[in-house]
Amino acid sequence: MTDHAHDLVSVQDATERLLSAVGKLDNASVTEQSRLPGWSRGHVLAHLARNADALANVFEGRPMYVSAEARDADIERDAPRPLDAQLADVRESAARFQRAAAAVADWTRTVALRGGVTDTASRVPFRRWIEVELHHVDLGIGYELEELPxxxxxxxxxxxxxxxxxxxxxxxxxxxxxxxxxxxxxxxxxxxxxxxxxxxxxxxxxxxxxxxxxxxxxxxxxxxxxxx
Missing domain, CATH: 3.30.1050.20 (Nonspecific Lipid-transfer Protein; Chain A)
Incomplete structure (x- = not known):
């Protein structure tokens, strides 16, 4: 059975691990290639921040993204930012996600995600946990699949x-x-x-x-x- 409260704590813990690891980088490292084809580490961090906001939208009954094109444009816009801006955005968007989750009244309701996918609200925290853990690995900064909880x-x-x-x-x-x-x-x-x-x-x-x-x-x- 899905335990959304447990998963929200796990998301927060995973986010803190990621922020601590990324905080040891420098501006040049953020511009370097990640393990995802065509994406720098800045792209990965920008995606993580925008995904947190997108899932907050889901909790609040709005579409995840205005459009696929807008999603991609936001990531491209935010990818070149310096390290301090990336860290602040990941941290602040993660806090917005947690606040939106705290306001959910019905965890059994069906919510709409991207591409026509639906799920219960209670599984959204686990979906966010997936994003944080796997993209931490994708950054290529020493966190490997073997280290996942x-x-x-x-x-x-x-x-x-x-x-x-x-x-x-x-x-x-x-x-x-x-x-x-x-x-x-x-x-x-x-x-x-x-x-x-x-x-x-x-x-x-x-x-x-x-x-x-x-x-x-x-x-x-x-x-x-x-x-x-």
Whole structure:
């Protein structure tokens, strides 16, 4: 069962870890390439700030973004800023997100996200937690998938497996770290592929952060996953 109160605390903790790590950079480092193609670290930080505001909009019954074009333009506008401005924006937007969450009266209601996706309000804090943790890794400043909190990594693996469940381009797939197992892809109309690996490698593959070369695959080739 989703515990939004726990997830809001976890978001705050993850944000503080990110801010502490980014605070050790300098202005030149912010302009350097991140691990995301075409994005500098400044782009990643700008996205994190604008995503916090977008999810506050969701809590308050507004569209996440005015448009996809406006979202992209805001990130491009904010990406070149110096370190102090980036830190302040991430911190202040995170506080706005927390204030919007504190005002939510009905956590069971359905909310609208991007691209026609809907979810319950109670799952929005976890979605924000995902943004903070994975984009901290994307900054390429020493925080790796292996360092993600164990509870988060397990939940995110299940979340991503659920996301690809029923996808026509993903074959029936069993994913396991040797302790837990998840299923994803199309209904099992053919023998399923089994993908086995460590927690970080499985999550990295599902999240598009690793190529899956360190995973063991039986029953067929490693499935090609659609972009998130």
């Amino acid at each position: 164990a509870q988060f990594a397990e939940r995110e693996t299940g979340f991503l497996a659920e996301r690809f469940t029923g996808h026509p381009d993903v074959p029936p797939t069993r994913i396991t770290d040797g302790t837990r197992a998840w299923r994803t892809g199309r209904a099992a109309d053919v023998p399923e592929v089994t993908v086995t690996g460590g927690r970080a490698d499985l999550l990295g593959w599902l999240a598009g952060r690793r190529d899956g070369s360190d995973l063991t695959v039986t029953g067929g080739p490693l499935p090609a996953l659609p972009p998130l």
